[in-house]
Amino acid sequence: MHEWSLADAVVRSLLRFMASEGLDSIEEVEITWGEILELDTDIFERAFHELSRGTPLEGAKLVLREEKAHFRCNSCGAEWDFKTADEMLSREFEIMEEPTGVRENPLHFLPDLARTLLRCPRCGSRDFDLIDGKDLRVSRVVA
Numbered sequence: 186m187h188e189w190s191l192a193d194a195v196v197r198s199l200l201r202f203m204a205s206e207g208l209d210s211i212e213e214v215e216i217t218w219g220e221i222l223e224l225d226t227d228i229f230e231r232a233f234h235e236l237s238r239g240t241p242l243e244g245a246k247l248v249l250r251e252e253k254a255h256f257r258c259n260s261c262g263a264e265w266d267f268k269t270a271d272e273m274l275s276r277e278f279e280i281m282e283e284p285t286g287v288r289e290n291p292l293h294f295l296p297d298l299a300r301t302l303l304r305c306p307r308c309g310s311r312d313f314d315l316i317d318g319k320d321l322r323v324s325r326v327v328a
């Protein structure tokens with residue numbers, strides 16, 4: 186359940202921000218989260234509100250915005266998305282298919298492994314970057 190630790194980090198940093206800016210309350214906060222995190226937004230929202238209770242952050246409206254993940258090849262410049270990467274990895278990881286059809290997403294918990302196994306779909310290079318959709322940040326605060 187990384188939603189709780191992410192929400193905790195967000196609440197802490199917002200409280201620090203409010204203290205440093207001298208804000209008594211926040212009307213709305215927008216969080217942008219990377220697709221690769223596969224955030225459960227219901228759990229995150231609940232965690233955020235529970236952790237905000239009794240703090241100056243209580244009552245703030247939470248807006249969650251998903252940012253799609255994109256990879257870019259440093260050799261040929263090709264770009265591809267999370268779905269393509271996931272399909273490539275799934276082919277490498279057939280062993281991870283459960284008989285029930287339930288499959289953990291290998292990209293989700295093994296980003297380093299993804300780096301080792303993924304290749305540019307166009308030129309085959311392993312020299313690529315995940316250019317967005319990889320982290321979670323406070324993208325907007327309305328006080």
Ligand SMILES: [Zn+2]
Pocket residue numbers: 258259260261262263305306307308309310
């Ligand atoms: Zn390439």
